[in-house]
Structure formats: C-alpha cells, structure tokens
Amino acid sequence: MHITVLSVSLALVIGIVVPIVVAALVRRGDAARGKTFPMPDAVTGVLFEVRTRRWQRVLLRVIGYVMAIVGAFMTFIGAVVGFTDPDEALPFGFWIAAVLILAFGVWLVMMASALGRTRLQVWEDRLLARRGFRAERLVLLSDVARLTPYASQYGGIVAKGADGGKLFISDGLELNHDLLADHLRTRLPQVWAASFPGDARGAQR
Structure with a gap:
C-alpha cells in the first residue's frame, strides 16, 4: 500500500515538475537568442514557421x-x-x-x-496549417472568429471559425509560437481582445 501511494505521488510530482522545468528552459533559451520579427521570405513571402522543436x-x-x-x-x-x-x-x-x-x-x-510534419507557415493575411498526417489546410485570418487556450501542459492557442470548428492549433512549446501570438494580436486585435479580455499576452504561456 505504501509503495503504491509513493509511486502515485512520485508520478504526480514528475508530471507537474517536468513541464514547468521544460517550459522554463525553453523560455530561457528563446530569450537568450532574442525575439525579432523576421522579414518575409523573398520567394514564398512566408513570414515564419511555427513548428515542433527538433x-x-x-x-x-x-x-x-x-x-x-x-x-x-x-x-x-x-x-x-x-x-x-x-x-x-x-x-x-x-x-x-x-x-x-x-x-x-x-x-x-x-x-x-x-x-516532424506538423507546422504552420504564416503570411500576413493567411497561414498554411498541417498537423500530423492530415492534409494541409489554407486558413485566411479573416476566417478566424475566436481564439481559445490550448489545453496542454505548455499552453497554446486554438483558432476557431464562425461555426466553432478548429482552424489550427499552436502549442506553447513550439518554435516561434510567440511570434504567432504577436502576429494574431496585431492582425486580429478585436478577436484577440474578445478572446483574452484583460490579458495582453493571451495564451502564450
């Protein structure tokens, strides 16, 4: 009985501590590199890609x-x-x-x-979303009606259309997630304000 309680307690502690440590290390690494909004790709016009870390x-x-x-x-x-x-x-x-x-x-x-296949290619007014083995999907920012927090250990953003369907997801641990959050807040100020009232940073963390 004591071994079972100890095992469960240890698993709970690990489940809580590990995400906190990983998120802190990732934020520290990103801060050390500095955050600069990139120039569009000369050929494709893509501003940046949101993707999982290697x-x-x-x-x-x-x-x-x-x-x-x-x-x-x-x-x-x-x-x-x-x-x-x-x-x-x-x-x-x-x-x-x-x-x-x-x-x-x-x-x-x-x-x-x-x-490895999951990524978001972001332009000024649209993005190309690919998640896992699903087909790519072109999403216009004008189609985004609502933003909600992504239910994961590291936070994130879920974009939904007017019908409530999911348009794309960005996990808070993904590379360039902060750039996407800044981009959405800039390009969709009314949607952002309605989705995250009183929270200037929204669901970035």
Missing part, C-alpha cells in the same frame, strides 16, 4: 526505437523458449507485455514522424 522529435523517436527493440526482443525470446521447450513456455502476461511494449514503441516512432 529535440522533441528526436526524443520521441529514440524512446520509440528502444521500446520497439525491447518489445521485439521479448517476443523473440518468448517464441524461442516456447518452441524449444513447450513445458517451460513463458506466461501469457509476458506475451501481453511484449506486444504492448512493441506496439507503444511503434506508436512513438509514428508520433515523432507526425510531429
């Missing part, structure tokens, strides 16, 4: 590969033991754990690939 994708991919290898190895060992000595076959729970570890590892690798 270390996020690398971390997920590495953990995914490790778990997939461990799961595959466990499955292989179980098959060898069961084939060579059926009387000493490993318990069913071992097989379930092996398959779950393998499947979760593959899922993490796929998530890393999805994060």
